[in-house]
Amino acid sequence: MIVVGDAVTEAEAAAVRASGGAYARYRRIDQASYEAAEGVPVPEGIVRIAREVTGRDLRVVDGRLLRFVCGDYTLAHHGYVEDHAVELVLDVSLAAVPGAEVHYRRRGRVVFAMPSQPCALAVVERGPTITANHTYLSKRLREAEVIRLVARLRDIVG
Numbered sequence: 001m002i003v004v005g006d007a008v009t010e011a012e013a014a015a016v017r018a019s020g021g022a023y024a025r026y027r028r029i030d031q032a033s034y035e036a037a038e039g040v041p042v043p044e045g046i047v048r049i050a051r052e053v054t055g056r057d058l059r060v061v062d063g064r065l066l067r068f069v070c071g072d073y074t075l076a077h078h079g080y081v082e083d084h085a086v087e088l089v090l091d092v093s094l095a096a097v098p099g100a101e102v103h104y105r106r107r108g109r110v111v112f113a114m115p116s117q118p119c120a121l122a123v124v125e126r127g128p129t130i131t132a133n134h135t136y137l138s139k140r141l142r143e144a145e146v147i148r149l150v151a152r153l154r155d156i157v158g
Contacts, residue, residue, distance in 0.1 A: 001104060001111070001123070001124045001125070002053055002122070002123050003115070003120055003121070004086075004120065004121045005117065005119070005120050006119050007046055007049055007090065007119060007121035008043065008046065008090065008092075008121070008137070009043070009044065009119065010118075012043060012045070013016075013091075014092075015052045016040070016043065016065070016090065016092045016149050017065070017092050019039050019040050020037035020040055020043055020065040021039075021040075021063075021081075021085055022037060023035035023036060023037045023067055024038075028084065030075070031074070032072075032134075033071060033072045033073060033123060034067060034072045034073070034074060035066070035068075035072075036064050036065065036066055036111070037064060037067075038062075038064045039062070039063070039064070040064050040089070041063060042151040043090075046090055046121050046151075047060060047088075047151075047153065049123065050086055050088055050123050050153055053123045054125060056086065056155055057155060058086055058153040058154065058155060059153065059154060059155075059156050060100050060151060060152075060153055061085070061151075061152040062151065062152055063149060063150070063152075065092075065148070065149055065150075066134065066150055067145065068100065068109050068134060068137045068147075068148075069137065069144065069145055070136050070137055070140075070142050070144060071104075071137065072128075072143050073133070073134060073136040073137065074132075074134040077135050083128050084126075084127065084154070084155065085125075085126045085152050085153065085154055086125055086126065086152070086154075087123075087124045087126050087132070087151070087152055087153075088121060088122065088124075088149070088150070088151040089114055089121070089122040089124070089145075089147060089148050090121045090148065090151075091117055091118050091119065091120050091148055092118070092119075092148065092149055093146050093147050094118065094147075095118065096115075097116045097141060097144045097146050098141075099116075099135060099137075099138065100116040100134075101113045101115055101116065101134060102114040102132060102133070102146070102148070103134075104121065104130055104131070105130065105131050105132070106125055106130055111130075112124065114139055116157055122139065125135060134146075134148075
């Protein structure tokens with residue numbers, strides 16, 4: 001698990017934000033509250049970084065943009081559990097937001113935290129004991145907005 005600062009330029013982050021299309025609101029109080037745009041293209045540059053960091057030959061499974069505004073969050077049991085996947089989280093927000101982190105947990109304990117840092121990339125090798133949550137975005141931060149590209153990668157087989 002690693003965070004790579006300045007993994008993309010501000011222009012590349014803007015292009016990712018623009019590629020999202022329409023967002024749909026997901027709201028289940030026992031799981032999460034956020035907006036998501038599905039089927040977002042994943043920049044080859046960050047896939048290349050993931051290959052270099054992990055030493056694995058990876059392909060993109062899917063990519064989506066998650067947008068969080070005040071009051072939004074995801075709980076650890078909301079996400080997927082998958083064996084041997086690599087998850088990329090690219091912060092494409094316009095500005096850093098205090099306390100807006102992504103927590104990766106092993107058996108409930110936080111083992112890695114990605115801060116709110118525009119243009120930064122987290123590369124996380126996921127296994128069946130690793131879950132993730134996006135922390136609660138305080139309602140005191142009325143104008144805050146966090147946008148992250150979340151991509152799943154798998155090993156190329158054959």
